[in-house]
Amino acid sequence: MKMMYTINLVITIRLLMSFLNRSLFSLLCLFSAVSPSFAASLQQSPFYSNGAYYQLDNKLVMGRIENIVYAGIPQLHQIAVPAKIDTGADTTSIHALNIHVQSQHPQLKHLKDEALLKAIAEHFGEPNSQWWLDSFDTPERNIQASVSFDLVNPQSGELITVQRPLARISGIQGRADHGILYRPVVELLLSSGDLTVATAVNLTDRSAFSYPILIGKTFLKNHAWVDSSYDYLQQEAQASVLGKKETAYLGKQALAVSYSLHYRRSSLDARNIEVNLKQQQVSFDVVTPQQRQRLSLPLLKMLNIGDKQHPLVNLTLSFGKTRKSIELVLRDRSAYSSQLRLGREALNQHFMIDLSADYLSEQGLSKAIDYKPHALMMSAQEVIGINGVEFNASPSLAVSTSLLRVKRLKTLERSGHVKPIAAFSGTDRQGSAYVFEQDIQRNILVGEQSRPVISASLKLGEQILHSDIALEQATADKPEALLIGERFVDGPLLINTRTENIFNKTPPIKAGYVEQAQVAGMAIAVKLDTGADLSSMHAEDIEYFDKQGKPWVKFTYRNKAGVEQQFTREVVGRMVIKARVGETADSRPVVEMQVKLGELSKRIRVNLQNRANFSYSMILGKNFLQHGVLVSSDAPYQLTKPLK
Known part of the structure; x- marks a missing residue:
């Protein structure tokens, strides 16, 4: 059965208006009342008219997490269900309970559930094929099977019983020696924003996972881009x-x-x-x-x-x-x-x-989209420059005047100098040392503590803002940090937690679900997987050793194209992978690699695993894709050319 997709003229107009409003919203929310020149410079900036999109190339732009509605089930029609959006998944998966499969086919009607699914695969599938990704709508595969299952109303906990024809079987590759896991697939109408898609979904118990729905290519293909830098992007205009x-x-x-x-x-x-x-x-x-x-x-x-x-x-x-x-x-x-x-x-x-x-x-x-037009919007994690030094900055609900906690702080009095001087030093966002001396404009009293206040020139992306910053010496309980308070600007300061680094957002890079990347000097095909938090790389012959009291690892990378290289890297962490039902959790070493995709180059963390059973030797996850890559499930190699 082919997926059906229709959007009438009214919906198209609504999407276009939503996009236009979003672009205007991105522009207006970043205006600051602190100085006319700052607001004017924002108006002239090409970036702020190219912020996050709700729609691009007549397709929906979805965040990494979005609300999904079961459009074809009356009891759940108005209820939003959180879903993870995963370009690495071929089939959409939904949480279902009490799943039962039965068939009227003469050779199969004595079987049910898992035994029936396995028999269908054995009797009607070709060896080493992916036939279950095709429809059963052929005479020789007229399975005559149906599936009954329960969906959970997330608000009331009520179980909603649904029955649908068995559309196909999904084969999921298990880890290690678990082989293929078979799941029943049915077709359901799913909606996000103004988009409704008749979607092939596999049914499974997802109670061990964070989200009850995993949206894969059966929904995304031809319909949506995925922006890993956002969660609930489609909800932003309604906030x-x-x-x-x-x-x-x-x-x-x-x-x-x-x-x-x-x-x-x-x-x-x-x-x-x-x-x-x-x-x-x-x-x-x-x-x-x-x-x-x-x-x-x-x-x-x-x-x-x-x-x-x-x-x-x-x-x-x-x-x-x-x-x-x-x-x-x-x-x-x-x-x-x-x-x-x-x-x-x-x-x-x-x-x-x-x-x-x-x-x-x-x-x-x-609604934020209708809120005060001179508001400044920031995320929960920003990069802000002070006197040429970059700091990780976060909004704070506890301070009024923005606060920079520093490693060392002294007040100096110099002859001939009218104002006292704050001499302070610490480490920037990269861990490098900095030393500043700046005039103290005033002091503020917080409890019994007096904090010197400086007037700082701040770099927000490509824009310059002048604001007061209080200084405080860091302690073990209060480490070095740049905390942004309500007086950062004269007008409203909006906090948007859906994304990070609003000040430094750049125009999107459009890519397919497979691209060619440069990884530590190697040209290899990589899968772009928005469902993965951390990127992952194939590794064989892994050997651990200590170097100057730190864990290190040696390993060999090789792929089916004949590329092979040995690496020695410091282990910067470990990643525990959640197990599917019947499997054990997997712990993997994490190292750092330099990755270049198109013009985007980042040093990122990757976990090491044996990916010999997977189609691609490396996946790029959120920790790389969040830097402006929009992923399409329509086709591979939309940004780069395939390797010859």
Whole structure:
């Protein structure tokens, strides 16, 4: 069965308008009120009209994580389900329970489920072929099979029973000696943004994975690009702006809100937690100074956090007149000032934060795209230059005047010099030492500590901004850092957690799902895999040894094209790969490699594994692709030429 795809004229116009609004939004959000010259320079900058796209070449641009809707299932039609977008996956995969397969074919009707799938592969497949990627719609393969399965409503926990014809079988290569794992494939209507695709999906238990849906080529091909530098890109235009301080409501119960710009999960202060695993229910008390109420909710899953397990539930909360369904970890937060902490997942799906405002929900939340046009937007991780030195910078909810923590700090008085001088030194983002001397403009008192304040010339991408920066000597508990506070600019400062390095974004590099890359001087074919966090490289004959007290590794790279090279590299980490059901976890050494794709060259971390059973000896994951590479599942070699 061929995938069907239709977008009418109205949807096309909506997509074009969304793209135009997005480009305007990228421009306006980066205007600063601190100086007319800064705003004027932004207006003249070609970069800010080429920021993140919602649509490109008449195709959707998806982030690495997006919301997916089951468009053809009425009970789930309006419910968004988070999905990982994976250009490395041939087939889309969805979380399903109670999967049963049966057939009316005379030779197969006595078999069911896994035995039936295996028999179909043995009786109707050719040896060493990938026939299961083709349709069964031929007379000799008229399997007459159907699949019944349950989908989980992520908000209520209700099981929705669905039945569909067996469209094909998906063969998944297992690790080590596990051979091929067979999964039933059915066709479902899936939607993201304004795009709806009749998608071949394989059914499996994905409860051990972070996201219940994995979107592969059966959805992406001919329909979408994938931008690994974003999560929930399609939700950005719908984001509501919260203030630095907020109150959320559970019914009439007021919950003080705080934020985590780095941790994924959100958490709710819960007491007297009782988990019933058999009924998949959890009961708990929500306690605030004014009120206490007990709730019983469906248990989504138990999460391992540190050495403890905590239940995960879905709860609908109100922010003014805006209601949002949010996944929450239940835990005792009595030691904290807020009952509700919103993590990156909830922020990415629903919100941005204005560091310069409080309690915006009481005024009625505005969408970021309609918010104050002179706002400056930054991500949770930026690179900012001070006097020619680059620093990793993060927005801070705890400081008003931006703060640079330094290794050493002294105040100097010099004859003939009107103002005292701050002499400070430390290390930049690359670990190199720097030394500065600069006039102290004033001092601010924070508790019992006096902080000198300098006026700094800051480089934000290609733009220059002048802002006050306070200085503080770093300690073991407070290491060197550049923290951006609400007074960074005179106007609103919006925090967008969906991406990183907004200030340094460049026009996208369009690439196919396979390209030629230069890796440590070797020209090899690489697979561009947005589903992988870390890039991976084939390695044989791995030998470990110590060098000056540090772990090192020797290994041989070779591929089917006859390229072979030996390497010696320092081990900079280890990566543990989650196991599929029935397999054991895999631990791999991580080393650094210089990789060049087109004009993009980066030194990145790669994990080493034996990839002899895979089609490609190397994959480039998020840690490389996030530097502006948009990946298409339509065809290979859209950026480079294949090797001869």
